[in-house]
Amino acid sequence: MIDLIIFLALLALGYGFGRYAELKHYRSIIQREKELRDIPAVATKFPPLTKAVDVALVSGSVVISVDYFKRFVAGLRNLIGGRVTAYESLLDRARREAILRMKEEARAFGGHIIFNIKLETSSIHKGRKNGVGAVEVMAYGTVLIKPRKIS
Amino acid sequence: MLVTNIEIIPGKRITKHLGLVQGSSVRAKHLGRDIMAGLKNIFGGELKGYTELLQESREEAMERMIQQAEAVGANAVLNVRFSTSSVAAGAAELFAYGTAVVLE
Known part of the structure:
Protein backbone atom coordinates (compact mmCIF):
# COMPACT_ATOMS: atom_id res chain seq x y z
CA MET A 1 0.00 0.00 0.00
CA ILE A 2 2.77 2.42 0.99
CA ASP A 3 4.66 1.42 -2.12
CA LEU A 4 1.67 2.36 -4.22
CA ILE A 5 1.35 5.74 -2.50
CA ILE A 6 5.04 6.48 -3.07
CA PHE A 7 4.71 5.41 -6.68
CA LEU A 8 1.70 7.66 -7.28
CA ALA A 9 3.39 10.56 -5.50
CA LEU A 10 6.46 10.16 -7.71
CA LEU A 11 4.26 10.04 -10.80
CA ALA A 12 2.45 13.21 -9.76
CA LEU A 13 5.72 15.00 -8.91
CA GLY A 14 7.24 13.90 -12.18
CA TYR A 15 4.22 15.02 -14.15
CA GLY A 16 3.98 18.41 -12.46
CA PHE A 17 7.62 19.42 -12.37
CA GLY A 18 8.47 17.72 -15.65
CA ARG A 19 5.74 19.54 -17.51
CA TYR A 20 6.66 22.85 -15.94
CA ALA A 21 10.35 22.37 -16.75
CA GLU A 22 9.58 21.43 -20.33
CA LEU A 23 7.30 24.40 -20.94
CA LYS A 24 9.84 26.77 -19.43
CA HIS A 25 12.63 25.25 -21.45
CA TYR A 26 10.72 25.45 -24.73
CA ARG A 27 9.86 29.09 -24.07
CA SER A 28 13.53 29.90 -23.48
CA ILE A 29 14.60 27.90 -26.56
CA ILE A 30 12.19 29.73 -28.86
CA GLN A 31 13.23 33.09 -27.44
CA ARG A 32 16.95 32.42 -27.86
CA GLU A 33 16.51 30.90 -31.32
CA LYS A 34 14.98 34.20 -32.39
CA GLU A 35 17.94 36.14 -31.00
CA LEU A 36 20.51 33.91 -32.66
CA ARG A 37 18.86 33.64 -36.06
CA ASP A 38 21.50 35.87 -37.63
CA ILE A 39 24.14 33.14 -37.18
CA PRO A 40 23.11 30.36 -39.55
CA ALA A 41 24.47 26.86 -38.95
CA VAL A 42 24.86 24.83 -42.13
CA ALA A 43 25.90 21.24 -42.72
CA THR A 44 28.08 21.99 -45.75
CA LYS A 45 31.65 20.91 -45.38
CA PHE A 46 33.20 23.33 -47.83
CA PRO A 47 33.18 27.02 -47.06
CA PRO A 48 33.31 29.47 -49.97
CA LEU A 49 36.92 30.06 -50.92
CA THR A 50 36.85 33.79 -51.19
CA LYS A 51 38.83 35.90 -48.80
CA ALA A 52 40.96 34.72 -45.94
CA VAL A 53 38.96 34.35 -42.74
CA ASP A 54 39.70 33.17 -39.25
CA VAL A 55 38.14 29.91 -38.15
CA ALA A 56 37.47 28.37 -34.77
CA LEU A 57 35.93 25.17 -33.49
CA VAL A 58 32.82 25.82 -31.43
CA SER A 59 30.71 23.34 -29.53
CA GLY A 60 27.77 23.15 -27.20
CA SER A 61 26.54 20.25 -25.15
CA VAL A 62 23.75 19.46 -22.76
CA VAL A 63 22.59 16.53 -20.65
CA ILE A 64 18.85 16.36 -20.13
CA SER A 65 17.02 13.86 -17.99
CA VAL A 66 13.53 12.57 -18.52
CA ASP A 67 11.06 12.78 -15.61
CA TYR A 68 9.49 9.90 -13.73
CA PHE A 69 6.07 10.26 -15.34
CA LYS A 70 7.42 10.20 -18.87
CA ARG A 71 9.58 7.21 -18.13
CA PHE A 72 6.49 5.40 -16.88
CA VAL A 73 4.50 6.36 -19.99
CA ALA A 74 7.37 5.25 -22.22
CA GLY A 75 7.47 1.97 -20.31
CA LEU A 76 3.78 1.42 -21.07
CA ARG A 77 4.41 2.30 -24.69
CA ASN A 78 7.01 -0.45 -24.78
CA LEU A 79 4.25 -3.00 -24.37
CA ILE A 80 2.29 -2.01 -27.45
CA GLY A 81 4.93 -0.36 -29.59
CA GLY A 82 4.60 2.78 -31.67
CA ARG A 83 5.77 6.34 -31.36
CA VAL A 84 7.25 7.26 -28.01
CA THR A 85 6.35 10.94 -27.87
CA ALA A 86 7.70 11.22 -24.33
CA TYR A 87 11.25 10.75 -25.56
CA GLU A 88 10.78 12.65 -28.81
CA SER A 89 10.37 15.94 -27.00
CA LEU A 90 13.33 15.14 -24.76
CA LEU A 91 15.65 14.66 -27.73
CA ASP A 92 14.24 17.65 -29.56
CA ARG A 93 14.89 19.88 -26.55
CA ALA A 94 18.39 18.52 -26.08
CA ARG A 95 19.36 19.03 -29.74
CA ARG A 96 18.01 22.55 -29.96
CA GLU A 97 19.65 23.51 -26.67
CA ALA A 98 23.03 22.12 -27.81
CA ILE A 99 22.82 24.05 -31.09
CA LEU A 100 21.91 27.22 -29.20
CA ARG A 101 24.89 26.85 -26.88
CA MET A 102 27.15 26.34 -29.86
CA LYS A 103 25.78 29.49 -31.48
CA GLU A 104 26.28 31.44 -28.27
CA GLU A 105 29.92 30.41 -28.29
CA ALA A 106 30.15 31.40 -31.96
CA ARG A 107 28.75 34.81 -31.12
CA ALA A 108 31.32 35.23 -28.37
CA PHE A 109 33.98 34.64 -31.04
CA GLY A 110 32.36 37.27 -33.23
CA GLY A 111 31.56 34.74 -35.96
CA HIS A 112 28.86 35.07 -38.58
CA ILE A 113 28.28 31.56 -39.96
CA ILE A 114 28.89 28.01 -38.75
CA PHE A 115 29.97 25.33 -41.20
CA ASN A 116 29.91 21.54 -41.02
CA ILE A 117 27.68 21.23 -38.00
CA LYS A 118 27.65 17.76 -36.50
CA LEU A 119 25.34 16.45 -33.82
CA GLU A 120 26.28 13.62 -31.58
CA THR A 121 23.86 11.89 -29.23
CA SER A 122 24.65 9.44 -26.50
CA SER A 123 22.46 8.04 -23.78
CA ILE A 124 23.66 7.96 -20.23
CA HIS A 125 22.42 4.73 -18.80
CA LYS A 126 21.49 4.54 -15.20
CA GLY A 127 21.65 0.77 -15.26
CA ARG A 128 18.17 0.44 -13.80
CA LYS A 129 15.59 -1.37 -15.93
CA ASN A 130 17.81 -0.51 -18.90
CA GLY A 131 15.72 2.59 -19.52
CA VAL A 132 16.94 5.84 -21.02
CA GLY A 133 17.85 7.86 -17.96
CA ALA A 134 19.29 10.88 -19.66
CA VAL A 135 20.64 11.86 -23.03
CA GLU A 136 23.65 13.90 -23.89
CA VAL A 137 23.68 15.86 -27.12
CA MET A 138 26.73 17.64 -28.38
CA ALA A 139 26.74 19.98 -31.36
CA TYR A 140 29.95 21.17 -32.93
CA GLY A 141 31.04 23.02 -36.01
CA THR A 142 33.49 25.50 -37.41
CA VAL A 143 32.69 29.17 -37.19
CA LEU A 144 34.01 31.59 -39.78
CA ILE A 145 35.08 34.92 -38.39
CA LYS A 146 35.27 37.88 -40.70
CA PRO A 147 38.46 39.82 -40.33
CA ARG A 148 37.81 43.16 -38.67
CA LYS A 149 37.47 46.04 -41.06
CA ILE A 150 39.80 48.92 -40.35
CA SER A 151 37.70 52.01 -40.31
CA MET B 1 47.25 25.68 -32.98
CA GLN B 22 43.94 11.55 -31.37
CA GLY B 23 43.27 12.12 -27.72
CA SER B 24 40.93 10.50 -25.27
CA SER B 25 39.89 10.70 -21.67
CA VAL B 26 37.88 8.29 -19.57
CA ARG B 27 35.88 9.75 -16.72
CA ALA B 28 33.69 8.39 -14.01
CA LYS B 29 30.97 10.41 -12.37
CA HIS B 30 31.24 11.11 -8.68
CA LEU B 31 28.79 10.32 -5.96
CA GLY B 32 27.55 13.81 -5.10
CA ARG B 33 26.63 14.48 -8.68
CA ASP B 34 25.03 11.07 -8.90
CA ILE B 35 22.67 11.80 -6.02
CA LEU B 53 31.78 16.85 -16.41
CA LEU B 54 31.48 15.82 -20.03
CA GLN B 55 32.57 19.23 -21.23
CA GLU B 56 35.68 19.09 -19.06
CA SER B 57 36.67 15.63 -20.20
CA ARG B 58 36.10 16.58 -23.82
CA GLU B 59 38.40 19.55 -23.39
CA GLU B 60 40.99 17.24 -21.90
CA ALA B 61 40.68 14.85 -24.84
CA MET B 62 41.17 17.77 -27.21
CA GLU B 63 44.14 18.98 -25.18
CA ARG B 64 45.79 15.59 -25.59
CA MET B 65 45.07 15.56 -29.31
CA ILE B 66 46.68 19.00 -29.64
CA GLN B 67 49.73 17.84 -27.68
CA GLN B 68 50.12 14.95 -30.10
CA ALA B 69 49.80 17.29 -33.05
CA GLU B 70 52.46 19.58 -31.61
CA ALA B 71 54.73 16.60 -31.10
CA VAL B 72 54.64 15.75 -34.81
CA GLY B 73 55.24 19.36 -35.75
CA ALA B 74 51.81 20.34 -37.04
CA ASN B 75 50.36 23.82 -36.74
CA ALA B 76 46.74 22.87 -37.36
CA VAL B 77 44.33 19.98 -36.86
CA LEU B 78 41.64 19.68 -39.52
CA ASN B 79 38.48 17.63 -39.76
CA VAL B 80 38.17 17.03 -36.04
CA ARG B 81 35.53 14.55 -34.86
CA PHE B 82 34.28 13.73 -31.41
CA SER B 83 32.88 10.47 -30.21
CA THR B 84 31.55 9.18 -26.93
CA SER B 85 31.30 5.63 -25.71
CA SER B 86 30.48 4.14 -22.36
CA VAL B 87 33.16 1.73 -21.28
CA ALA B 88 31.68 0.41 -18.06
CA ALA B 89 28.68 1.33 -15.93
CA GLY B 90 29.31 4.85 -14.70
CA ALA B 96 38.66 13.36 -30.25
CA TYR B 97 40.57 12.79 -33.48
CA GLY B 98 41.62 14.72 -36.51
CA THR B 99 44.19 15.19 -39.24
CA ALA B 100 47.38 17.00 -38.33
CA VAL B 101 48.66 19.28 -41.09
CA VAL B 102 51.10 22.06 -41.68
CA LEU B 103 49.50 25.21 -43.04
CA GLU B 104 51.54 27.82 -44.80
Whole structure:
Protein backbone atom coordinates (compact mmCIF):
# COMPACT_ATOMS: atom_id res chain seq x y z
CA MET A 1 0.00 0.00 0.00
CA ILE A 2 2.77 2.42 0.99
CA ASP A 3 4.66 1.42 -2.12
CA LEU A 4 1.67 2.36 -4.22
CA ILE A 5 1.35 5.74 -2.50
CA ILE A 6 5.04 6.48 -3.07
CA PHE A 7 4.71 5.41 -6.68
CA LEU A 8 1.70 7.66 -7.28
CA ALA A 9 3.39 10.56 -5.50
CA LEU A 10 6.46 10.16 -7.71
CA LEU A 11 4.26 10.04 -10.80
CA ALA A 12 2.45 13.21 -9.76
CA LEU A 13 5.72 15.00 -8.91
CA GLY A 14 7.24 13.90 -12.18
CA TYR A 15 4.22 15.02 -14.15
CA GLY A 16 3.98 18.41 -12.46
CA PHE A 17 7.62 19.42 -12.37
CA GLY A 18 8.47 17.72 -15.65
CA ARG A 19 5.74 19.54 -17.51
CA TYR A 20 6.66 22.85 -15.94
CA ALA A 21 10.35 22.37 -16.75
CA GLU A 22 9.58 21.43 -20.33
CA LEU A 23 7.30 24.40 -20.94
CA LYS A 24 9.84 26.77 -19.43
CA HIS A 25 12.63 25.25 -21.45
CA TYR A 26 10.72 25.45 -24.73
CA ARG A 27 9.86 29.09 -24.07
CA SER A 28 13.53 29.90 -23.48
CA ILE A 29 14.60 27.90 -26.56
CA ILE A 30 12.19 29.73 -28.86
CA GLN A 31 13.23 33.09 -27.44
CA ARG A 32 16.95 32.42 -27.86
CA GLU A 33 16.51 30.90 -31.32
CA LYS A 34 14.98 34.20 -32.39
CA GLU A 35 17.94 36.14 -31.00
CA LEU A 36 20.51 33.91 -32.66
CA ARG A 37 18.86 33.64 -36.06
CA ASP A 38 21.50 35.87 -37.63
CA ILE A 39 24.14 33.14 -37.18
CA PRO A 40 23.11 30.36 -39.55
CA ALA A 41 24.47 26.86 -38.95
CA VAL A 42 24.86 24.83 -42.13
CA ALA A 43 25.90 21.24 -42.72
CA THR A 44 28.08 21.99 -45.75
CA LYS A 45 31.65 20.91 -45.38
CA PHE A 46 33.20 23.33 -47.83
CA PRO A 47 33.18 27.02 -47.06
CA PRO A 48 33.31 29.47 -49.97
CA LEU A 49 36.92 30.06 -50.92
CA THR A 50 36.85 33.79 -51.19
CA LYS A 51 38.83 35.90 -48.80
CA ALA A 52 40.96 34.72 -45.94
CA VAL A 53 38.96 34.35 -42.74
CA ASP A 54 39.70 33.17 -39.25
CA VAL A 55 38.14 29.91 -38.15
CA ALA A 56 37.47 28.37 -34.77
CA LEU A 57 35.93 25.17 -33.49
CA VAL A 58 32.82 25.82 -31.43
CA SER A 59 30.71 23.34 -29.53
CA GLY A 60 27.77 23.15 -27.20
CA SER A 61 26.54 20.25 -25.15
CA VAL A 62 23.75 19.46 -22.76
CA VAL A 63 22.59 16.53 -20.65
CA ILE A 64 18.85 16.36 -20.13
CA SER A 65 17.02 13.86 -17.99
CA VAL A 66 13.53 12.57 -18.52
CA ASP A 67 11.06 12.78 -15.61
CA TYR A 68 9.49 9.90 -13.73
CA PHE A 69 6.07 10.26 -15.34
CA LYS A 70 7.42 10.20 -18.87
CA ARG A 71 9.58 7.21 -18.13
CA PHE A 72 6.49 5.40 -16.88
CA VAL A 73 4.50 6.36 -19.99
CA ALA A 74 7.37 5.25 -22.22
CA GLY A 75 7.47 1.97 -20.31
CA LEU A 76 3.78 1.42 -21.07
CA ARG A 77 4.41 2.30 -24.69
CA ASN A 78 7.01 -0.45 -24.78
CA LEU A 79 4.25 -3.00 -24.37
CA ILE A 80 2.29 -2.01 -27.45
CA GLY A 81 4.93 -0.36 -29.59
CA GLY A 82 4.60 2.78 -31.67
CA ARG A 83 5.77 6.34 -31.36
CA VAL A 84 7.25 7.26 -28.01
CA THR A 85 6.35 10.94 -27.87
CA ALA A 86 7.70 11.22 -24.33
CA TYR A 87 11.25 10.75 -25.56
CA GLU A 88 10.78 12.65 -28.81
CA SER A 89 10.37 15.94 -27.00
CA LEU A 90 13.33 15.14 -24.76
CA LEU A 91 15.65 14.66 -27.73
CA ASP A 92 14.24 17.65 -29.56
CA ARG A 93 14.89 19.88 -26.55
CA ALA A 94 18.39 18.52 -26.08
CA ARG A 95 19.36 19.03 -29.74
CA ARG A 96 18.01 22.55 -29.96
CA GLU A 97 19.65 23.51 -26.67
CA ALA A 98 23.03 22.12 -27.81
CA ILE A 99 22.82 24.05 -31.09
CA LEU A 100 21.91 27.22 -29.20
CA ARG A 101 24.89 26.85 -26.88
CA MET A 102 27.15 26.34 -29.86
CA LYS A 103 25.78 29.49 -31.48
CA GLU A 104 26.28 31.44 -28.27
CA GLU A 105 29.92 30.41 -28.29
CA ALA A 106 30.15 31.40 -31.96
CA ARG A 107 28.75 34.81 -31.12
CA ALA A 108 31.32 35.23 -28.37
CA PHE A 109 33.98 34.64 -31.04
CA GLY A 110 32.36 37.27 -33.23
CA GLY A 111 31.56 34.74 -35.96
CA HIS A 112 28.86 35.07 -38.58
CA ILE A 113 28.28 31.56 -39.96
CA ILE A 114 28.89 28.01 -38.75
CA PHE A 115 29.97 25.33 -41.20
CA ASN A 116 29.91 21.54 -41.02
CA ILE A 117 27.68 21.23 -38.00
CA LYS A 118 27.65 17.76 -36.50
CA LEU A 119 25.34 16.45 -33.82
CA GLU A 120 26.28 13.62 -31.58
CA THR A 121 23.86 11.89 -29.23
CA SER A 122 24.65 9.44 -26.50
CA SER A 123 22.46 8.04 -23.78
CA ILE A 124 23.66 7.96 -20.23
CA HIS A 125 22.42 4.73 -18.80
CA LYS A 126 21.49 4.54 -15.20
CA GLY A 127 21.65 0.77 -15.26
CA ARG A 128 18.17 0.44 -13.80
CA LYS A 129 15.59 -1.37 -15.93
CA ASN A 130 17.81 -0.51 -18.90
CA GLY A 131 15.72 2.59 -19.52
CA VAL A 132 16.94 5.84 -21.02
CA GLY A 133 17.85 7.86 -17.96
CA ALA A 134 19.29 10.88 -19.66
CA VAL A 135 20.64 11.86 -23.03
CA GLU A 136 23.65 13.90 -23.89
CA VAL A 137 23.68 15.86 -27.12
CA MET A 138 26.73 17.64 -28.38
CA ALA A 139 26.74 19.98 -31.36
CA TYR A 140 29.95 21.17 -32.93
CA GLY A 141 31.04 23.02 -36.01
CA THR A 142 33.49 25.50 -37.41
CA VAL A 143 32.69 29.17 -37.19
CA LEU A 144 34.01 31.59 -39.78
CA ILE A 145 35.08 34.92 -38.39
CA LYS A 146 35.27 37.88 -40.70
CA PRO A 147 38.46 39.82 -40.33
CA ARG A 148 37.81 43.16 -38.67
CA LYS A 149 37.47 46.04 -41.06
CA ILE A 150 39.80 48.92 -40.35
CA SER A 151 37.70 52.01 -40.31
CA MET B 1 47.25 25.68 -32.98
CA LEU B 2 44.27 25.92 -35.26
CA VAL B 3 41.58 23.32 -34.62
CA THR B 4 38.60 22.99 -36.92
CA ASN B 5 36.23 20.40 -38.33
CA ILE B 6 36.28 21.55 -41.96
CA GLU B 7 38.82 20.32 -44.46
CA ILE B 8 39.76 23.52 -46.23
CA ILE B 9 40.65 26.79 -44.59
CA PRO B 10 39.75 29.72 -46.83
CA GLY B 11 42.86 31.60 -47.83
CA LYS B 12 45.31 29.04 -46.46
CA ARG B 13 47.12 26.22 -48.20
CA ILE B 14 48.05 22.85 -46.73
CA THR B 15 51.75 22.22 -47.29
CA LYS B 16 52.10 18.90 -45.51
CA HIS B 17 49.87 16.12 -44.19
CA LEU B 18 51.06 14.50 -40.99
CA GLY B 19 48.40 11.87 -40.44
CA LEU B 20 45.88 11.16 -37.73
CA VAL B 21 46.20 12.52 -34.22
CA GLN B 22 43.94 11.55 -31.37
CA GLY B 23 43.27 12.12 -27.72
CA SER B 24 40.93 10.50 -25.27
CA SER B 25 39.89 10.70 -21.67
CA VAL B 26 37.88 8.29 -19.57
CA ARG B 27 35.88 9.75 -16.72
CA ALA B 28 33.69 8.39 -14.01
CA LYS B 29 30.97 10.41 -12.37
CA HIS B 30 31.24 11.11 -8.68
CA LEU B 31 28.79 10.32 -5.96
CA GLY B 32 27.55 13.81 -5.10
CA ARG B 33 26.63 14.48 -8.68
CA ASP B 34 25.03 11.07 -8.90
CA ILE B 35 22.67 11.80 -6.02
CA MET B 36 21.59 15.06 -7.63
CA ALA B 37 21.14 13.24 -10.92
CA GLY B 38 18.97 10.68 -9.15
CA LEU B 39 16.68 13.46 -7.96
CA LYS B 40 16.59 15.03 -11.39
CA ASN B 41 15.52 11.67 -12.76
CA ILE B 42 12.24 12.16 -10.96
CA PHE B 43 11.66 15.80 -11.84
CA GLY B 44 13.28 15.93 -15.25
CA GLY B 45 15.43 18.75 -16.54
CA GLU B 46 19.04 19.47 -17.23
CA LEU B 47 21.76 17.64 -15.32
CA LYS B 48 24.22 20.52 -15.04
CA GLY B 49 26.81 18.46 -13.18
CA TYR B 50 26.99 15.96 -16.01
CA THR B 51 27.07 18.63 -18.67
CA GLU B 52 30.10 20.20 -16.99
CA LEU B 53 31.78 16.85 -16.41
CA LEU B 54 31.48 15.82 -20.03
CA GLN B 55 32.57 19.23 -21.23
CA GLU B 56 35.68 19.09 -19.06
CA SER B 57 36.67 15.63 -20.20
CA ARG B 58 36.10 16.58 -23.82
CA GLU B 59 38.40 19.55 -23.39
CA GLU B 60 40.99 17.24 -21.90
CA ALA B 61 40.68 14.85 -24.84
CA MET B 62 41.17 17.77 -27.21
CA GLU B 63 44.14 18.98 -25.18
CA ARG B 64 45.79 15.59 -25.59
CA MET B 65 45.07 15.56 -29.31
CA ILE B 66 46.68 19.00 -29.64
CA GLN B 67 49.73 17.84 -27.68
CA GLN B 68 50.12 14.95 -30.10
CA ALA B 69 49.80 17.29 -33.05
CA GLU B 70 52.46 19.58 -31.61
CA ALA B 71 54.73 16.60 -31.10
CA VAL B 72 54.64 15.75 -34.81
CA GLY B 73 55.24 19.36 -35.75
CA ALA B 74 51.81 20.34 -37.04
CA ASN B 75 50.36 23.82 -36.74
CA ALA B 76 46.74 22.87 -37.36
CA VAL B 77 44.33 19.98 -36.86
CA LEU B 78 41.64 19.68 -39.52
CA ASN B 79 38.48 17.63 -39.76
CA VAL B 80 38.17 17.03 -36.04
CA ARG B 81 35.53 14.55 -34.86
CA PHE B 82 34.28 13.73 -31.41
CA SER B 83 32.88 10.47 -30.21
CA THR B 84 31.55 9.18 -26.93
CA SER B 85 31.30 5.63 -25.71
CA SER B 86 30.48 4.14 -22.36
CA VAL B 87 33.16 1.73 -21.28
CA ALA B 88 31.68 0.41 -18.06
CA ALA B 89 28.68 1.33 -15.93
CA GLY B 90 29.31 4.85 -14.70
CA ALA B 91 32.33 5.63 -16.86
CA ALA B 92 32.43 7.23 -20.26
CA GLU B 93 35.18 7.66 -22.80
CA LEU B 94 35.40 10.92 -24.69
CA PHE B 95 37.47 10.71 -27.81
CA ALA B 96 38.66 13.36 -30.25
CA TYR B 97 40.57 12.79 -33.48
CA GLY B 98 41.62 14.72 -36.51
CA THR B 99 44.19 15.19 -39.24
CA ALA B 100 47.38 17.00 -38.33
CA VAL B 101 48.66 19.28 -41.09
CA VAL B 102 51.10 22.06 -41.68
CA LEU B 103 49.50 25.21 -43.04
CA GLU B 104 51.54 27.82 -44.80
